[in-house]
Amino acid sequence: MPVNLSLPYYQDYLQFHFILAHLGSQDTTWYRYILEGIDKKWSDRTNNAFSQNYLNLPPGDYSFKVSGLFKGRWSEPAVFKFTITLPWWKTWWAYGLYIIIFGGLVWAFAQYRSKKLKRENLRLEEKITRRTTQLRQSLEDLKATQAQLIQSEKMASLGELTAGIAHEIQNPLNFINNFSEVNTELIAEMKEEIEKGNLDEVKNIAGDIAANEEKINHHGKRADGIVKGMLQHSRTGSRQKEPTNINTLADEYLRLAYHGLRAKDKSFNATMKTDFDESIGNINIIPQDIGRVILNLITNAFYAASMPSKKVGSDPEYKHNPTVWVSTKKVGDKIFISVKDNGPGIPQKILDKIFQPFFTTKPAGEGTGLGLSLSYDIVKAHGGELKVETKEGEGSQFIIILPA
Numbered sequence: 419m420p421v422n423l424s425l426p427y428y429q430d431y432l433q434f435h436f437i438l439a440h441l442g443s444q445d446t447t448w449y450r451y452i453l454e455g456i457d458k459k460w461s462d463r464t465n466n467a468f469s470q471n472y473l474n475l476p477p478g479d480y481s482f483k484v485s486g487l488f489k490g491r492w493s494e495p496a497v498f499k500f501t502i503t504l505p506w507w508k509t510w511w512a513y514g515l516y517i518i519i520f521g522g523l524v525w526a527f528a529q530y531r532s533k534k535l536k537r538e539n540l541r542l543e544e545k546i547t548r549r550t551t552q553l554r555q556s557l558e559d560l561k562a563t564q565a566q567l568i569q570s571e572k573m574a575s576l577g578e579l580t581a582g583i584a585h586e587i588q589n590p591l592n593f594i595n596n597f598s599e600v601n602t603e604l605i606a607e608m609k610e611e612i613e614k615g616n617l618d619e620v621k622n623i624a625g626d627i628a629a630n631e632e633k634i635n636h637h638g639k640r641a642d643g644i645v646k647g648m649l650q651h652s653r654t655g656s657r658q659k660e661p662t663n664i665n666t667l668a669d670e671y672l673r674l675a676y677h678g679l680r681a682k683d684k685s686f687n688a689t690m691k692t693d694f695d696e697s698i699g700n701i702n703i704i705p706q707d708i709g710r711v712i713l714n715l716i717t718n719a720f721y722a723a724s725m726p727s728k729k730v731g732s733d734p735e736y737k738h739n740p741t742v743w744v745s746t747k748k749v750g751d752k753i754f755i756s757v758k759d760n761g762p763g764i765p766q767k768i769l770d771k772i773f774q775p776f777f778t779t780k781p782a783g784e785g786t787g788l789g790l791s792l793s794y795d796i797v798k799a800h801g802g803e804l805k806v807e808t809k810e811g812e813g814s815q816f817i818i819i820l821p822a
Contacts, residue, residue, distance in 0.1 A: 423500040427477050430502060434469040438486030438493065448487040455480050463487065477504045590637035597630040597637075604630070661700035664820075665746055667709050668755060669694070672744050675716045688723055693745035701753055701822060703800060708820075711793040711804075715757040715816045716742065718789065722761030722814060748822060755818040763810040772806065 438447050448463040455478060461470070469482075480502070483495040506512055608623040672690055679686050723740035743758040764772065773794045797804040801821050808814040 419498055420500075425500060425502045427503055427505045430473070430475040432472045432475065434482055434484070434498070435467060436469075436484045436486075436496070437467050438488060440488055449484060450487075450492075451482065451484040453480060453482050475502055477502045477508070590640040593637040594634050594641070597634045601627050601630050601634075659702045659704050662703050662705040662708070663700055664698055664703070664708075664753065664755065665694040665696065667705060668692075668712050668744050668746060671709055671713045672716055672742075675713055675720060679717070679720055686720075686724060688720055688740035688742055691741065691743045693743070695745075695747045698746055698748045698753060698822075701820065703820065707796045708800065708818075711796050711818060712744075712755065712757070714789040714793050715818075716744065719757050719759035719761070719814075719816075723759040725761050751822045753820045753822050755820070756815060757818075758813065758815040760813040763812055764806070764808040764814050765810060769806070769808065773804070 434451065436449065436451070438449070440447075446465055448465055449467065450460045450463050451469050452460045453469075453472060456472060456475065469484075478501070480500055482498045482500075485495045486493045604623050604627050608620055608627070611619040611623065669692060672692065676688065676690060719742045720740070723742055739760075741760045743756070745754075745756045745758075747754045747756075773790050794804050797818055797820070803817075803819040805817045805819065806814060807817070
């Protein structure tokens with residue numbers, strides 16, 4: 419028998435033949451066998467001198483054992499060992515080759531992905547560069563548009579002020595004209611008294627002329643202040659903070675807003691009430707900017723106050739009297755400027771939107787929706803706050819809080 423027989427993987431169809439050699443009479447011989455690794459127990463005894471057919475044996479080491487029964491005694495098993503080898507693609511060196519090939523494929527895929535990612539990164543960087551350039555241009559355009567909108571809003575508010583300014587400036591001009599005419603008459607009288615030699619009367623007339631000149635000077639400065647305020651309101655470019663009497667500023671814009679609305683609508687009428695804290699003195703602000711905020715709040719207050727109150731429908735005896743209150747107060751290191759009206763109030767559902775750009779409750783063509791938004795930004799730029807308190811059917815109150 420071959421020793422250490424090794425069969426290839428495809429020679430897996432086997433049958434074993436055997437014979438018990440002995441000296442003596444030829445009685446019937448019985449056999450039993452087992453293929454370790456396949457059979458779980460010895461076969462039944464048989465007088466056939468061959469085993470069953472073993473089909474599709476898997477690769478591995480095997481031991482075939484066979485024993486013969488002669489005269490009531492089983493012989494020692496004869497053992498035949500053999501091996502069925504693995505196919506080449508299941509050998510260790512094949513698995514090593516698989517690992518090398520797999521590693522090579524992974525490396526090649528990684529290189530491919532890396533190059534692809536680099537190309538995609540380059541494309542993304544180019545896109546980001548283009549988008550950044552576009553965003554910068556858009557930001558510049560947005561800033562330019564914002565500046566134009568701010569200037570448009572300023573000019574719109576200046577337009578609303580024009581009638582009020584004309585009314586306000588007319589008063590000092592009337593005083594100047596009247597006192598100038600009186601002085602002309604007094605000078606003529608003084609010449610007559612000089613010719614008469616009446617020096618006492620000349621001195622009295624001269625005193626009257628001097629007093630009138632002081633009044634002319636006072637009202638001239640008043641007109642000059644109104645014009646300067648108008649020019650400041652429309653001025654563009656950088657502005658500087660300067661000490662400003664907030665009471666005078668609020669009172670001036672209250673009257674200008676009122677007369678401006680009166681000029682646009684002769685039927686408009688409202689009660690104005692003020693309560694100014696004289697202890698405030700001057701505060702450091704940009705007067706044209708804070709003046710614009712106060713003007714916007716007062717104009718809105720007049721607009722709201724002129725709207726019918728909800729109380730009219732609930733109480734027939736109630737007569738709505740449009741009223742706007744403007745007050746100032748110093749509390750600690752804070753200055754409070756309040757503009758209050760007795761209009762219908764602001765509905766809760768839109769209260770969170772009133773400071774948003776372009777939001778307005780006015781009819782189309784009557785409001786840009788920028789007034790409160792710009793006012794909010796101006797107050798914030800001064801380190802302050804702009805708050806609102808409202809109750810439907812009773813009115814609203816806007817409060818500017820500035821550092822003292």
